[in-house]
Amino acid sequence: MRAVPTRVYFVVLWLLLAAAAIRTEAAAGDVVLVVANARHPWSTRVAEQYLAARGLPASQLLTIDVSPDATVTHEVYQQAIERPVMVWLRTHDALDRTHIIVLGPGLPLRIAGTPGRNGTAGSVDSELAVLYRRLTGASVAAGGFVENPYFSPVPLVTPRPFDRAKYDVYLVTRLDGRTETDALALIARGAVRPSKFVLAIDGRPAGASGPEARWLTEVGPRVHAVQPDARILSDASSDLLGNIDGVTGYASWGSNDSRTRVPPVTFGSGAIASSFMSSDARTMAQPPAAWTPGLWSEPSSYFAGSPEALAADWLAAGLTGLAAQVTEPYLDGTVRPATLHEAWARGYTLAESFYLAMPYLSWQGVVFGDPLARAVETGPEGHEVLTDPAAGQGAFTDRMAAVYRRGEPDLDQEASRLMARANLSIARGDLADARRLLEELTVRAPRYTRAQFLLAQQYEADKFYAQARARYELVLQTQPANVVALNNLAYNLGVHGGEPKAALVHAERAAVLAGNSAAVLDTLGWLRHLAGDSRGAVVPLQRAVELAPDLCDAWSHLALAQRSAGDEPAATKADARASSCTKDVKEP
Structure with missing residues (x-):
């Protein structure tokens, strides 16, 4: 066993003695x-x-x-x-x-x-x-x-x-x-x-x-x-x-x-x-x-x-x-x-x-x-310093709330605090609390689209798809060109709501507004396939995997569309890429 250097021993001993002797600041931990x-x-x-x-x-x-x-x-x-x-x-x-x-x-x-x-x-x-x-x-x-x-x-x-x-x-x-x-x-x-x-x-x-x-x-x-x-x-x-x-x-x-x-x-x-x-x-x-x-x-x-x-x-x-x-x-x-x-x-x-x-x-x-x-x-x-960690508690929420209120005439002080608290709950992983706060906030400030959008996402995470669609629709009433809301509503309605043809209206508009967004093109192509137009699905799906080769779902969707369109060799290649794919690109 390697000997401990004498100098190190005395420094550690000094530390231990000092720790016992000094008065630690109350609640410093x-x-x-x-x-x-x-x-x-x-x-x-x-x-x-x-x-x-x-x-x-x-x-x-x-x-x-x-x-x-x-x-x-x-x-x-x-x-x-x-x-x-x-x-x-x-x-x-x-x-x-x-x-x-x-x-x-x-x-x-x-x-x-x-x-x-x-x-x-x-x-x-x-x-x-x-x-x-x-x-x-x-x-x-x-x-x-x-x-x-x-x-x-x-x-x-x-x-x-x-x-x-x-x-x-x-x-x-x-x-x-x-x-x-x-x-x-x-x-x-x-x-x-x-x-x-x-x-x-x-x-x-x-x-x-x-x-x-x-x-x-x-x-x-x-x-x-x-x-x-x-x-x-x-x-x-x-x-x-x-x-x-x-x-x-x-x-x-x-x-x-x-x-x-x-x-x-x-x-x-x-x-x-x-x-x-x-x-x-x-x-x-x-x-x-x-x-x-x-x-x-x-x-x-x-x-x-x-x-x-x-x-x-x-x-x-x-x-x-x-x-x-x-x-x-x-x-x-x-x-x-x-x-x-x-x-x-x-x-x-x-x-x-x-x-x-x-x-x-x-x-x-x-x-x-x-x-x-x-x-x-x-x-x-x-005056004792650094002794009361409870002092100032809630300051972060107040400051974040003040940022949310800037340029938002429909957001009062209490509503902005609800938004700040909801975001903190999301960051902590307490999604049930976040959903509760957002529901309260959207009653208090129904025209605040940021909260409606966040609540829609929380509902989707909980598989409350109908409630999520209703919130996305509220967002689009105020922001009809919101690409993410259009894309999410289209996917939700077509895949979880069983109405791919109705969903295509939103997907097509999102694709026009978003340009070259792999996620939006994937949604458009997949909904075309579900609506019975597999040939029409192939083009946006191919473009999606070109833009984002690691977008795994797009490869799977492309393989199914190509197979339905009668192109088995291409479908086999897309299947192979889907099988080797390990991560999704998360983008609007």
């Missing part, structure tokens, strides 16, 4: 979702250690399956990361009660895309932060950034604990490191609070600075207003601020000034940091031992596409929390150090502190650290 990657060798172990350290239930762990590459495409992000998180939130009735998403080791950092202020590249973490808003149906642009509703550039004189009723985003942080030991140490450090506040603020000369010079000078006064005994060491010269022990707060331009891999200070308990670097979270990979950060004008100094220092090195130097970027955020997109350190000194959680200081979401930022860590025992002005 209801507000935190932890995500691990099944393809990473120690992602799940680290996630489970975090659950144990914070006393969170195992039910709050979601394990997904995604390549542990640093960068993924939008398609991989949506299918392998965003979708399983979305499904978990819906099926666990956790859309509102979840405030925080914690990403374990091995989760991709960056989503590939176009560069620039309106580009589509961004961090996985920051994109997940706006998932709540997307799920309500609110518009979120594919390119550029989204203004963070929780951001505060000004002093936090009024308490602003994260409140689901006010903020339609998630706070996303990451527990990671180059090794399992590093990731476990990051968790352990989240359980230890600083005994004093020592801040190192390393600026630049006025001639080499922009608005960030003011942002850095604001740190001292705002922290002193909360912690009068805090020691603030600031420098605005070209010299490097260093040789300081026990630093609990650090802000600088990072390797843009120093060409060093880590700040030349020693971090103490509860230390958090940020910089104005633009790509320090680009990778967690280990560079060559001799590598040092350089300049953008020196390609020979690049590692993983950038000459800047690496977040993984800063974390390994002993930080509890760190704000970093996967690619260029532009200066206005960086974390505001004064808000960050004031919030931390006031007792906000690590997640709250960093997100209060982060101006943009759906952008480039990554926050490393235990989201529930705190620098002081109580919340701001004694």
Whole structure:
């Protein structure tokens, strides 16, 4: 049996002792979702250690399956990361009660895309932060950034604990490191609070600075207003601020000034940091031992596409929390150090502190650290934070309902809430509840065709075909060119209602409106065959399988029509394709 390294043993022991000593946030298990990657060798172990350290239930762990590459495409992000998180939130009735998403080791950092202020590249973490808003149906642009509703550039004189009723985003942080030991140490450090506040603020000369010079000078006064005994060491010269022990707060331009891999200070308990670097979270990979950060004008100094220092090195130097970027955020997109350190000194959680200081979401930022860590025992002005998952319950339904009401004069507040609740029931798989809500809604708002259509689909799923036909007919009274309603009504009437000739009227119209839709052509061809016109059925059915070779039913329908039309060789070939077909293309 391979011996356990001594260092790993002590880190795990530290975690267990810390878990017993710290006061876990009340009901934190209801507000935190932890995500691990099944393809990473120690992602799940680290996630489970975090659950144990914070006393969170195992039910709050979601394990997904995604390549542990640093960068993924939008398609991989949506299918392998965003979708399983979305499904978990819906099926666990956790859309509102979840405030925080914690990403374990091995989760991709960056989503590939176009560069620039309106580009589509961004961090996985920051994109997940706006998932709540997307799920309500609110518009979120594919390119550029989204203004963070929780951001505060000004002093936090009024308490602003994260409140689901006010903020339609998630706070996303990451527990990671180059090794399992590093990731476990990051968790352990989240359980230890600083005994004093020592801040190192390393600026630049006025001639080499922009608005960030003011942002850095604001740190001292705002922290002193909360912690009068805090020691603030600031420098605005070209010299490097260093040789300081026990630093609990650090802000600088990072390797843009120093060409060093880590700040030349020693971090103490509860230390958090940020910089104005633009790509320090680009990778967690280990560079060559001799590598040092350089300049953008020196390609020979690049590692993983950038000459800047690496977040993984800063974390390994002993930080509890760190704000970093996967690619260029532009200066206005960086974390505001004064808000960050004031919030931390006031007792906000690590997640709250960093997100209060982060101006943009759906952008480039990554926050490393235990989201529930705190620098002081109580919340701001004694206000406990993240302790009441029941607060704000129903906010998601209200927000989704508001989206449904836009442009719908026939939809009042209660009707829109019924629609939102019905959609949530469908997402959870509770179709009986969805049908009940939709029936109530269509009585209250009979002209709301979206609900009539959804109810028709629910009736079809329950094999209540006559009721489904009646609802499709109501939809067509208001939207006579609704292709999906025409197609579904035609198939229902012809196949389940036994009236293929009457159904052809709807199928023919759908085919004219839809053009080259394989599903619509399949319905038209099949109804022609059922009505006795097998020769006339062959043409649309052949076109359907040309457009969608994996539309299995269309191959079966084509074989039957060809056989009835007397073309046995063609029917035999279509039968063979139907037998080997494994999936259906679902399209209108």
